[in-house]
Amino acid sequence: MWKTATVIAVFAVTLGYFYHTHPNLPGQLWYFSLPFPNGSSTLNVEEDNLNTPTFEQAIASAWEALITAPTHQWKRIAVGVNACVDVVVSGVGLLEALTLDPGRGFDHEVLQSKNDLMEAFLHFMERGAAAERFFTDKEVFLSIAQAAAEDPSAQLYVGGNAALMGQKFASYPQLMVLLCGPVGPKLHQLLDDQIVVPPQSLQETDEFHLILEYQAGEQWGMTQAPQANRFIFSHDVANGKMSSMEIFAASIEEFQPELVVLSGLHMMEGMGKNLWRERLKEAVVAISDVRKQIPIHLELASMTDKEYMSSIMQEQVIPIVNSIGLNEQELLFLSQAGRGPHSELKTWDGLPDVGRVSDILLWILKQHGRSDPSSEADLTRIHFHTLSYHILATVDGYWGNQVAAVAAGARVASCQACGIQAIDVQKVILKAPHTFYSSHSEPREQLNISPNQPVTIWHRDNVTFYLTPVLVCKQPLRTVGLGDAISAEGLFYSEMLSHEL
Template identity: 75%
Template sequence: MWRKAGCVALLALAVGYFYHADPGLPQRLLRYVSPQDSPSTPSLERAVSGAWETLITAPARRWNRVAVGVNACVDVVVSGVGLLQALAADPGAGQNHEVLHSKEDLKETFIHFMERGAAAERFFSDGDVFQRIARAAAEYPGAQLYVGGNAALIGQKLATYPQLVVLLCGPVGPKLHELLDDQIVVPPESLQETDEFHLILEYKAGERWGATQAPQANRFIFSHDVSNGGMRTLEMFIASLEEFQPDLVVLSGLHMMEGMGKQMWEERLKEAVVAISDVRNEVPIHLELASMTDKEYMSSIMQEQVIPIVNSIGLNEQELLFLSQAGSGPHAELETWNGVPDVGRVTDILLWVLEQHGRTEPSSEADLSRIHFHTLAYHILATVEGYWGNQAAAVAAGARVASSQACGLQAVDVSKVGLKAPLQFFSSFSEPRERLTLNPNQPVTVWHRGNVTFLLTPVLVCKQPLRTVGLGDAISAEGLLYSEIMPQQP
């Protein structure tokens, strides 16, 4: 008996000693020594899922009319390895190309991201070659056509709620119009004779091509999209708001201009700021970011005051780190995240964005007061005090839809998901920092830094995801649906 007690005491001392160097150690030990789903002890996944259902409640004031713009297209989803093989490409070494000029560039960039299991999006400069690849993709066995583009995907998700009227403005061709929910209103000016196609090359966890093996499932997106690339429908979108009278505006598509050349996007970005500034002050604007590679372009998005004139932004871990790198923010020295992004580092960057470009001070002229961050293992909502309500429900709702949609289900199935979020973490990477613990029975952890509130919830990660495209858009849409903006004193 005394030997067993001694072992337990020694284990406790060891865990305490190593916790400072590795706060995730207790979680791994817990999973190693504890039964995960015995009849008497519910699994961590079941506890989180059950707690979400209690926590996720509708806001006191709901949106009635939401306007979404301006990037829309048809997504052609196909096996990445299969399509490249059909194009007679041979496996080889990966190399990152910021703009794709040829089939060889496509192959090398796809391999570069496949071997990292990372998502990416690129512009294909040669329209003729792209059309040939697009035809091959559409004819490839098993290829599927879906609604595509952040704006259209967010609109499609919002339209699943029958009490909402959704306006979608963007380049809508005949195939996309056919795929859109009947509840979505498309202005006649948005309709065009041909569709814009985006090719989504998917790969599975463990899939091999030559010497390359994917560590996790993900996708690589590329297109030659001139309509979305120039945000040609932006002014039309803003003009339509006067008649539509929305409660909320959701904007996306800035990333599409990156591949159009500096001279073009410099001028267009200034015009975009003028157009966005025409939205009535009392109508909140959410900006959905997406994958970008040009630091000068991202810096211009900040310097030209795009981020400060919106109220909310949504982004993932790659976009958050790139934003910090472009603005010389915290942890900009990191080339990429190593595994699950460190919560403390993520929090440092989120706070920096809100302090540099947001309304953390009452005297600030900026409007940004909310950031919805999502990564595979967890989500964080960072909000300035006094501007947003029901945010615990919002962050939980975003995580819940990520868990269910990735598995192709309407609800979370705890047998098909796993908890990968750390159960212990720090509120900052540097001092002063607070040690925090995730309680699966109360799965939204809340902490404060200055007048910014952070809310973290884990994601129940789908073990065998069926489709990863559009998850970020669904997460942001769901988070917005459960959010409410607080009235401000004049």
């Protein structure tokens, strides 16, 4: 008996060691160590376990059962205000075509030269992180754009958070979608026919954004990417000034949507403090007029100016929207700008710790949202996404169907990254932690991910958290727009409960 116990103990310790040191091992290994609802243990992997589904298969199947439509679905959604054409190329390939040699990575808040571009690209490639920057020199940017367009592998897609979310919404035939933003002829051609574009949003030329992609393990000089991602840059004045904001507000009044999705605030950051201060005030006035009628979701994106983020967070936009979507870089920067929890961290050390993420989400809803019923703020929902897991945090009583919403967001991340319609378990891998804590500090609860019930739920005060793992695509075909697809899918399956807005 003692020999059996010793073997099991050694196996458990070994499994734990490999889990922490080799998080990318196939999901089957973790699956074999988990208890199942019928009470059986999978440590004995003989006979029946030869036919046992993998962890990935169990999660994919469970999602299908969990993802159900809300009682009341949106019928009309208005989206604005950033739109462009994305030119997607290999980052290393383009920089080599520009005769740039790999140097040292360095983060530039704005890009003023090709060398700045090289350094910023390497900085984020080394971390496997997404980022977006404004290129100040129009002529140099145009020369880079020309080189990108001449790349035989270059691909053109719908770009801009608003347009990308509009495209995702338009994939559902029961939805009518309004898109406001600077729409040129090429973008208009790329947009789904179901999307309505006001005549005032049409312009003679397109705004182009360059998307420099890199693959997991790709190397340039001494830098190697830990995971696939992309670096985005542009010289985009129309989106940078949010020139379509007033058109958006006027069109909403005529279109009468049930939900408004706003994005593009990050584009103003590169325009300089004097412009964004004034323009942000005007945007808030326009949003406030909309806010009297319908709920608003704000999609955030990469920013570097803490004063600008602080203005958005504390006194301008976030308190007057109902929902926000953001990734791990944006979440940490938001906390840094507001001196919130874990703001002493410069960057995430690998996979963002669930407990720390939970702390920041709770802080946002307490300090800038409506977790206190007496608060005048309207923010009650945050959809957080990172590579290996997603969390939806909602103030109790305001949102319904959030289990389906977070699962749907994770499912679309897997499918879109792999370029498939349904999850192929041979093309994905589980990278989420098997166990985690509800907070980084005490009191905290140890939680785990179950393969048959892959949405883990916990509560902190009057905020409910919903976490699901992501089945990460092993060889992603395209990383651009994943966050927008995740947020759009989560919103599609969400229902705002009856409250006077």
